[in-house]
Amino acid sequence: MCGIVGAIAEKNIVPVLIDGLLCLEYRGYDSAGLVISNKGLQRIRTTGRVAELAKKVTEHHTNGFAGIAHTRWATHGEPSERNAHPHISGHESRIAVVHNGIIENHEAMRKRLQAEGYQFESETDTEVIVHLIASNLKKTDSLLKAVSMSIAELQGAYAIAVMEEIHPERIVVARNGAPLLLGLGEDGNYAASDASALLKKTRDMIYLEDGDLAELYKDQYQIYQSKEGNLGQAITRPIHHSDLTSDDIDMGPYDHFMQKEIFEQPSAVANTLEMVFNAQSVSPGLFGSAAESIFEQTNGLLILACGTSYHAGLVARYWLETFAGIPCIVEIASEYRYRDPVADAHTLVVGISQSGETADTLAAMNYAKELGHLHSLSICNVAESALIRQTDLRFLTRAGPEIGVASTKAFTTQLASLLLLTIVLAKMRNRLSVEHEAKMIAALRHLPAALQSTLQIEPEAQEWSQQFSEKRHALFLGRGVHYPIAMEGALKLKEISYVHAEAYASGELKHGPLALVDSEMPVVAIAPNDQLLSKLKSNLQEVRARGGELYVFADADTQIEESDNLHVIRLAEHAGILSPILHTIPLQLLAYHVALVKGTDVDKPRNLAKAVTVE
Numbered sequence: 001m002c003g004i005v006g007a008i009a010e011k012n013i014v015p016v017l018i019d020g021l022l023c024l025e026y027r028g029y030d031s032a033g034l035v036i037s038n039k040g041l042q043r044i045r046t047t048g049r050v051a052e053l054a055k056k057v058t059e060h061h062t063n064g065f066a067g068i069a070h071t072r073w074a075t076h077g078e079p080s081e082r083n084a085h086p087h088i089s090g091h092e093s094r095i096a097v098v099h100n101g102i103i104e105n106h107e108a109m110r111k112r113l114q115a116e117g118y119q120f121e122s123e124t125d126t127e128v129i130v131h132l133i134a135s136n137l138k139k140t141d142s143l144l145k146a147v148s149m150s151i152a153e154l155q156g157a158y159a160i161a162v163m164e165e166i167h168p169e170r171i172v173v174a175r176n177g178a179p180l181l182l183g184l185g186e187d188g189n190y191a192a193s194d195a196s197a198l199l200k201k202t203r204d205m206i207y208l209e210d211g212d213l214a215e216l217y218k219d220q221y222q223i224y225q226s227k228e229g230n231l232g233q234a235i236t237r238p239i240h241h242s243d244l245t246s247d248d249i250d251m252g253p254y255d256h257f258m259q260k261e262i263f264e265q266p267s268a269v270a271n272t273l274e275m276v277f278n279a280q281s282v283s284p285g286l287f288g289s290a291a292e293s294i295f296e297q298t299n300g301l302l303i304l305a306c307g308t309s310y311h312a313g314l315v316a317r318y319w320l321e322t323f324a325g326i327p328c329i330v331e332i333a334s335e336y337r338y339r340d341p342v343a344d345a346h347t348l349v350v351g352i353s354q355s356g357e358t359a360d361t362l363a364a365m366n367y368a369k370e371l372g373h374l375h376s377l378s379i380c381n382v383a384e385s386a387l388i389r390q391t392d393l394r395f396l397t398r399a400g401p402e403i404g405v406a407s408t409k410a411f412t413t414q415l416a417s418l419l420l421l422t423i424v425l426a427k428m429r430n431r432l433s434v435e436h437e438a439k440m441i442a443a444l445r446h447l448p449a450a451l452q453s454t455l456q457i458e459p460e461a462q463e464w465s466q467q468f469s470e471k472r473h474a475l476f477l478g479r480g481v482h483y484p485i486a487m488e489g490a491l492k493l494k495e496i497s498y499v500h501a502e503a504y505a506s507g508e509l510k511h512g513p514l515a516l517v518d519s520e521m522p523v524v525a526i527a528p529n530d531q532l533l534s535k536l537k538s539n540l541q542e543v544r545a546r547g548g549e550l551y552v553f554a555d556a557d558t559q560i561e562e563s564d565n566l567h568v569i570r571l572a573e574h575a576g577i578l579s580p581i582l583h584t585i586p587l588q589l590l591a592y593h594v595a596l597v598k599g600t601d602v603d604k605p606r607n608l609a610k611a612v613t614v615e
């Protein structure tokens with residue numbers, strides 16, 4: 001979703017802005033632009049890629065010591081140069097703004113500003129921000145105060161960066177509900193939507209909080225908390241030294257980030273589980289110092305998440321209810337936030353998110369708190385994200401940066417973390433013997449190696465990909481804990497290859513979807529050798545009897561033989577509790593190779609964004 005980079009330094013900052021935007025490309029965008037201060041504000045925008053913007057910048061010999069830049073993911077108004085940021089207002093002292101988020105009261109604000117005489121050039125909600133600041137700047141001589149007054153009038157989520165033509169020595173930034181951080185460099189100061197954009201310049205970052213405003217100069221910065229339009233006292237925020245290096249966001253020898261991230265899963269899971277590798281048992285403290293007392297009061301779980309993270313929650317429900325005997329509800333965050341659920345104070349709310357910035361998940365977590373849920377836990381891959389900061393308990397998946405829009409290693413590390421949570425809760429509820437816990441921990445220790453060997457099936461998945469690329473639809477079937485894995489497989493395929501795919505619990509086939517089955521509808525089945533295998537086999541017979549073509553991911557000890565219209569890829573022997581994690585790998589590989597055959601943009605599929613920071 002939109003990305004922001006701002007820079008003010010002792011030397012030309014155009015390369016910093018362009019490099020920063022390139023690093024933010026993964027978030028998803030459809031146009032890009034920048035404003036540089038050099039004898040006035042110089043604006044360049046494009047509907048193409050950042051590379052196109054860089055070309056234009058070179059052609060115009062654009063350079064300067066201060067600038068703000070943006071990648072736009074269209075929400076209000078089509079992707080076009082006119083709608084691309086920065087937006088500019090004012091005549092005598094022009095102002096430029098870049099914005100990430102959505103301004104919900106933009107229609108009312110637009111009417112008011114038009115009545116004041118401001119002319120709108122775009123259809124965006126962002127343009128109201130720049131005119132509003134220009135309007136408020138008539139009432140004060142300080143850009144900082146004008147921004148503070150303006151954000152008090154805005155409803156919605158935003159991260160903004162603002163420049164003023166007559167004061168090129170300063171950039172003002174503000175955030176509320178959308179990510180923004182400051183980077184403190186040796187030769188200048190910077191701002192960006194995420195740390196990856198600034199790693200070539202600095203690893204010293206300050207993560208702004210909601211309501212923060214900051215003024216950046218090349219050699220100093222100051223942060224304020226704005227309340228109802230009043231600038232409070234200057235405040236300090238901690239400086240974090242990022243562990244990331246620019247190599248972490250490098251593709252290395254791979255062709256795509258998604259491919260790299262699929263193959264990084266053994267090490268991502270090993271990092272996430274590092275603390276249990278030498279332990280004989282796991283303790284609640286893994287989830288935070290207050291975890292033991294909170295878990296003691298917990299009588300149920302409510303998991304809130306979106307997309308792939310929601311699928312992780314669905315898998316966890318099977319584990320938590322089976323092993324810990326604790327009731328668990330899993331809800332799509334965007335649905336939960338708009339219904340009237342009955343809250344139980346002692347149901348622990350668990351937010352799962354790779355980015356920790358997904359607007360619907362954050363809003364659903366806040367809503368659960370308003371409804372009376374007392375405690376919350378986040379499972380997240382970004383240490384300084386809004387989600388991690390707002391929950392009582394937290395577990396950081398250590399997958400490393402995930403750049404491909406399709407979530408892969410984030411999902412498997414979420415599952416590994418949720419298995420740890422299951423073990424802890426099962427123990428606390430006296431549902432797990434010492435021996436059983438030791439067995440589960442041993443299984444977790446084996447997980448990285450098991451993932452490594454599962455990745456070996458890649459050539460077989462690649463062989464199947466040609467057939468899928470020729471189809472328009474596919475059905476994915478699973479049962480029990482593997483049903484959410486089928487959902488994840490279908491999401492991966494549609495997301496990156498644009499082949500329409502749906503997942504069903506295979507017992508549901510004859511209640512409707514069987515009508516779709518013919519030779520044009522490949523049917524993928526996840527067939528582990530578990531207690532539901534015989535049921536699944538009967539469902540597969542129903543498909544075969546209707547002329548359907550089956551593609552089965554089976555365990556080595558599953559008795560399913562290849563024949564006409566029945567293709568089998570075998571994993572290792574049944575992996576017990578780890579099985580859903582391992583069965584995810586071939587589905588990721590299949591989707592990846594189908595996308596390659598179809599020639600889609602694997603890492604940046606059309607219309608999608610990595611961090612969905614708007615509703």
Ligand code: M6R
Pocket residue numbers: 306307308309310352353354355356357358361405406407408491492495610611612
């Ligand atoms: O950052 P989050 O985990 O909160 O993101 C939620 C979804 O947007 C995300 O999982 C999405 O479904 C993935 N792109 C799917 O691969």
